[in-house]
Amino acid sequence: MKDSIPNLAQNKPRVNLNIGKYGLLVALLVLCTALTIITPKFLTLPNIMIILTQVTINALLAFGVTFVIITGGIDLSVGSVVAVTSVVTATFARADNYPLVVPLALGLLVGLAFGSLNGLAITKGKVPAFIVTLGTMTIGRGLALILSKGRPISNLSDSFNYIGSGNLLGIPLPILILIVVFIICTLLLRKTIMGRYVYAVGGNEQAARASGINVNQVKLFVYTLGGGLAALAGIILTSRISTGQPNVGIGFELSAIAAAIIGGTSTSGGVGTITGTLLGALLIGVISNSLDLLNVSSYYQQVVMGLIIIGAVLLDSLNKNKRN
Amino acid sequence: MSQKQNYILEVQNLSKNFSGVKALDQVQLKIREGEVHALMGENGAGKSTLMKILAGMLTPDSGEIVFEGTPLHSHRDLKILSAGIAMIHQEMLLVPELTVAQNIFLGKEIRRGKTWWLDDRSLNQKATELLAQVGIALDARTLMKNLSVAEMQMVEIVKAISKNAKIIIMDEPTSAISDKEVKSLFNIIADLKARGVAIIYISHKMDEIFQIADTITVLRDGKYIQTKPAAELNQDSLISLMVGRELDTMFPEHTEAKGNVLLSVQGLGRQGKFSDINFEVSAGEVLGIAGLMGAGRTEIARAIYGLDAIDTGNIFIRGQKATIKSPQDAIKNRIGYVSEDRKAVGLVLGMSVKENITLASIKKHKRGLFVDDASERTAVANMIEALRIKTPHPDQPVKNLSGGNQQKVVIAKVLLSSPEIIILDEPTRGIDVGAKFEIYKLVKDLAAQGMAVIMISSELPEILGMSDRILIMAEGKQTAILRKTEATQEIIMQYAMPQ
Numbered sequence: 001m002k003d004s005i006p007n008l009a010q011n012k013p014r015v016n017l018n019i020g021k022y023g024l025l026v027a028l029l030v031l032c033t034a035l036t037i038i039t040p041k042f043l044t045l046p047n048i049m050i051i052l053t054q055v056t057i058n059a060l061l062a063f064g065v066t067f068v069i070i071t072g073g074i075d076l077s078v079g080s081v082v083a084v085t086s087v088v089t090a091t092f093a094r095a096d097n098y099p100l101v102v103p104l105a106l107g108l109l110v111g112l113a114f115g116s117l118n119g120l121a122i123t124k125g126k127v128p129a130f131i132v133t134l135g136t137m138t139i140g141r142g143l144a145l146i147l148s149k150g151r152p153i154s155n156l157s158d159s160f161n162y163i164g165s166g167n168l169l170g171i172p173l174p175i176l177i178l179i180v181v182f183i184i185c186t187l188l189l190r191k192t193i194m195g196r197y198v199y200a201v202g203g204n205e206q207a208a209r210a211s212g213i214n215v216n217q218v219k220l221f222v223y224t225l226g227g228g229l230a231a232l233a234g235i236i237l238t239s240r241i242s243t244g245q246p247n248v249g250i251g252f253e254l255s256a257i258a259a260a261i262i263g264g265t266s267t268s269g270g271v272g273t274i275t276g277t278l279l280g281a282l283l284i285g286v287i288s289n290s291l292d293l294l295n296v297s298s299y300y301q302q303v304v305m306g307l308i309i310i311g312a313v314l315l316d317s318l319n320k321n322k323r324n
Numbered sequence: 325m326s327q328k329q330n331y332i333l334e335v336q337n338l339s340k341n342f343s344g345v346k347a348l349d350q351v352q353l354k355i356r357e358g359e360v361h362a363l364m365g366e367n368g369a370g371k372s373t374l375m376k377i378l379a380g381m382l383t384p385d386s387g388e389i390v391f392e393g394t395p396l397h398s399h400r401d402l403k404i405l406s407a408g409i410a411m412i413h414q415e416m417l418l419v420p421e422l423t424v425a426q427n428i429f430l431g432k433e434i435r436r437g438k439t440w441w442l443d444d445r446s447l448n449q450k451a452t453e454l455l456a457q458v459g460i461a462l463d464a465r466t467l468m469k470n471l472s473v474a475e476m477q478m479v480e481i482v483k484a485i486s487k488n489a490k491i492i493i494m495d496e497p498t499s500a501i502s503d504k505e506v507k508s509l510f511n512i513i514a515d516l517k518a519r520g521v522a523i524i525y526i527s528h529k530m531d532e533i534f535q536i537a538d539t540i541t542v543l544r545d546g547k548y549i550q551t552k553p554a555a556e557l558n559q560d561s562l563i564s565l566m567v568g569r570e571l572d573t574m575f576p577e578h579t580e581a582k583g584n585v586l587l588s589v590q591g592l593g594r595q596g597k598f599s600d601i602n603f604e605v606s607a608g609e610v611l612g613i614a615g616l617m618g619a620g621r622t623e624i625a626r627a628i629y630g631l632d633a634i635d636t637g638n639i640f641i642r643g644q645k646a647t648i649k650s651p652q653d654a655i656k657n658r659i660g661y662v663s664e665d666r667k668a669v670g671l672v673l674g675m676s677v678k679e680n681i682t683l684a685s686i687k688k689h690k691r692g693l694f695v696d697d698a699s700e701r702t703a704v705a706n707m708i709e710a711l712r713i714k715t716p717h718p719d720q721p722v723k724n725l726s727g728g729n730q731q732k733v734v735i736a737k738v739l740l741s742s743p744e745i746i747i748l749d750e751p752t753r754g755i756d757v758g759a760k761f762e763i764y765k766l767v768k769d770l771a772a773q774g775m776a777v778i779m780i781s782s783e784l785p786e787i788l789g790m791s792d793r794i795l796i797m798a799e800g801k802q803t804a805i806l807r808k809t810e811a812t813q814e815i816i817m818q819y820a821m822p823q
Contacts, residue, residue, distance in 0.1 A: 191694040193686050200683055203672035210631060210669050211684040211737065212655040270674045 055285035061256035064226030072269030080140025082249030085234030090153035090244020093160040115227020119220035144246035153244030164240030202269030338387030362537035366756030380406030410484030420469035425451030474505035575789030583607030592637035612791030629661040660743030664750040670734035678718035685740040728759025
């Protein structure tokens with residue numbers, strides 16, 4: 001019996017045959033291969049960069065949403081947070097009035113404030129997340145319009161514009177930011193105590209509470225993180241289009257939720273990975289890019305996107321049923 | 325009654341694997357018309373798997389099933405089973421917001437002729453008839469959510485009868501109902517037998533088995549062991565068939581070595597749940613809490629552990645007044661709580677054995693910003709060995725473990741949070757004899773190590789065998805605290821009965 005202890009501690013063939021995750025990777029590769037054959041425009045460096053830059057915004061939002069959904073919650077406000085951030089950041093990023101740090105800090109602060117507001121209303125106020133974030137989604141949109149008086153804010157400083165358009169060693173900055181955030185979020189979720197708690201709260205909130213986990217603190221954390229990541233996405237987007245736009249980000253929350261769900265995050269909580277979400281966001285990005293390349297109208301694109309969301313979840317649940 | 329030799333159900337050589345693990349290995353089971361057939365075995369023996377196959381919820385890998393003379397071969401044939409066999413689940417499958425009648429006829433609603441309109445009047449009428457037939461005094465129009473657990477179970481049984489089920493499977497039907505209700509359940513079972521309905525009865529309570537079973541089939545480790553008339557067995561011989569060895573004494577040797585008072589409560593009360601509770605527990609002592617369902621025992625435990633708020637009274641830890649508003653506070657005060665409901669409160673079923681075991685103590689395994697994987701795994705491996713948790717691997721999802729092993733995982737989790745006062749709420753509910761014995765031994769060991777143990781249990785032999793002192797509750801009030809030597813089952817019951 002004694003001899004088996006080191007064995008138990010060392011062997012760790014993680015029995016984590018996440019079919020959904022690999023299935024997604026395979027689907028993505030198949031799709032890319034097919035597109036390369038169909039249209040020569042697909043596999044070109046500029047096009048790849050376009051896809052990745054577009055994916056960046058959605059992926060950042062989706063990472064935050066993934067944390068929230070794993071705890072069993074939902075966040076509908078991220079699209080509006082992008083808009084408020086965009087307006088606030090642009091207001092302070094005009095014509096070199098303030099050092100670059102000011103618009104960035106204020107933008108992030110707005111996002112964190114929205115996120116913690118969501119978190120507080122959900123934990124202290126015991127209002128369902130769907131309702132709270134539906135409310136803050138509307139509030140955010142309204143604030144963005146009020147602060148900007150409904151007009152886009154342009155004429156932003158060059159240093160600010162560099163964030164969205166500059167590059168390092170030939171790689172656009174937004175993509176680098178995405179990679180860094182991806183690594184941080186993955187480590188956070190998989191390797192830290194907070195990450196463990198996020199899964200526990202979503203898996204069984206009562207058991208988490210009985211184990212001495214401060215459930216409210218965990219929830220507050222994920223919504224605040226979601227708000228912060230939405231602000232980051234808002235800053236990058238504002239910089240890329242060189243304008244503060246109160247109307248930006250409409251429907252972004254849905255694409256973000258879609259990426260998380262396609263990536264295997266379960267809406268009933270307790271299940272999900274950042275890698276899966278990234279793959280989900282990439283799949284959405286590649287599909288919408290390919291529909292562009294193939295000159296499919298954007299109206300049809302929405303229908304296709306909806307079908308893919310349902311299809312992904314359907315496949316996953318069929319898989320699960322088979323395994324049971 | 326055993327003259328009826330015709331079997332309604334014959335199962336031969338049935339096997340079922342779950343990802344390489346043999347849950348059932350060449351099992352057989354023969355059920356006669358109108359008999360109560362007890363299916364016995366430790367947890368993990370394969371009872372649940374077998375029952376799920378019979379109820380049509382799982383498909384076997386191989387084997388023969390003959391139901392009412394018809395051999396069932398294909399997947400489609402097995403549908404016949406779910407039509408003829410009804411299962412009364414441990415977890416009730418009823419809709420709380422619908423009435424008794426609506427639940428009974430759920431999925432077979434009565435319509436007005438061929439239209440899509442519901443015929444509520446005949447629905448209620450038919451339900452009332454069925455209830456009367458079985459002798460259950462319930463209004464068919466009561467909402468399900470207003471019923472007691474026992475009443476819900478009765479509704480499940482009526483539902484099974486309404487389906488014309490030939491066999492009704494009852495899985496631990498008495499685990500959550502009072503003695504009086506058990507009596508009426510047994511009357512209903514007798515009535516069902518008289519109509520030729522066979523009952524497959526699963527329970528860990530030995531006295532019940534010998535009270536009502538005609539035939540007993542024993543499984544062990546997924547294998548068929550034996551089928552015998554109940555009259556040819558007694559408790560000892562049955563237990564040794566189940567565990568494959570002799571259990572000399574159920575309750576471990578008692579050692580009384582009392583230390584300082586670790587926990588005392590004074591005038592503890594919670595609106596509508598319990599009031600004026602006073603007791604103390606010392607290091608090395610086991611305080612049993614006895615009482616009927618709903619007497620407020622679990623509520624006291626939850627309040628001490630900070631899961632529910634208290635309205636009046638004080639909690640003292642080692643003589644110091646303590647404020648416990650959350651489980652975090654309780655853990656800080658070195659209190660541990662093993663809930664009666666391990667699936668809802670004890671475990672995160674989707675997480676691994678390892679993650680569950682360290683859930684309450686993961687902060688002790690920190691290296692910089694991250695979880696220290698090596699130290700976490702060592703702690704988990706030690707617990708798995710110390711409590712003899714049977715799991716193929718620490719990364720196994722905890723939901724794949726048997727009830728007894730799941731319970732050990734919960735206990736391991738609580739122990740790793742280093743409690744000095746541990747509250748065990750129905751620690752042996754729904755677990756098998758062998759695991760029960762291990763848990764008794766563990767509880768005694770914990771007390772011997774100087775912990776103050778509070779054990780809530782509905783099983784009187786367990787309370788008597790384990791406790792140094794026994795607190796008895798009735799209707800939210802404490803009616804007595806007895807020393808072990810003063811207590812018998814009868815005395816406890818007298819204090820536990822509502823006045």
